[in-house]
Amino acid sequence: MKVLNSQYKEAREEERIGLAQLMCILRKKIRVLCRAEWHRRWQRRERARKRAAFIANLFKFTKELLGRSEGSQRGRPQSEGPSGTSYKVYKKRLRRLWKILRVFWRRGKIPEQWRVAEGVWIPKEENSTQIDQFRIISLLCVEAKVFFSAVSNRLCTYLSKNTYIDT
Incomplete structure (x- = not known):
């Protein structure tokens, strides 16, 4: 992105239109990738939290599963x-x-x-x-x-x- 930015600054007026479109497409793809990485990290943290909660209180899982009479x-x-x-x-x-x-x-x-x-x-x-x-x-x-x-x-x-x- 930095290289593309520097090329945009040095480019002529007619080249800047194509570079601007390319930068817009790259920003969208980077945004999608960042969101996917964030969700993956969040899911990993959530799994670790659930694992720790399960080990800390083993009986909660079975109570929820079966219901306590x-x-x-x-x-x-x-x-x-x-x-x-x-x-x-x-x-x-x-x-x-x-x-x-x-x-x-x-x-x-x-x-x-x-x-x-x-x-x-x-x-x-x-x-x-x-x-x-x-x-x-x-x-x-x-x-x-x-x-x-x-x-x-x-x-x-x-x-x-x-x-x-x-x-």
């Missing part, structure tokens, strides 16, 4: 934990679960959400009113249960195979 339904075989994620999600999406667990295994840090249990009072009888008619259960997040059961299984296998413990 309000209140407990009696007769449900397994309750959702604090994350609101059912076991059914991970039965269908094993590869996604494996990738999540690998991230935490490599980092060596357990998320704060995995360390917290949610206490839920479940009535023993139909119309329970007294405290002794309830039992409390601790709901843990599904991901933590799967992760720690895998670690436990590996540890037990290793200890028994190398005769550190007798079974």
Whole structure:
């Protein structure tokens, strides 16, 4: 563009018309390219932001995907934990679960959400009113249960195979 500008200044009057048209076309193309580059950078930043948000709060994605059920339904075989994620999600999406667990295994840090249990009072009888008619259960997040059961299984296998413990 600079070269074209200098040629325009040095050109005769009849050549300037063609150079002006050429500069106009180049400006439009440069504007389109700049806009495309800006959108590409914006999309890259947006993807990085979404990736960071997903890793920071893994449960938000599954809550949005499935919706959080309000209140407990009696007769449900397994309750959702604090994350609101059912076991059914991970039965269908094993590869996604494996990738999540690998991230935490490599980092060596357990998320704060995995360390917290949610206490839920479940009535023993139909119309329970007294405290002794309830039992409390601790709901843990599904991901933590799967992760720690895998670690436990590996540890037990290793200890028994190398005769550190007798079974």
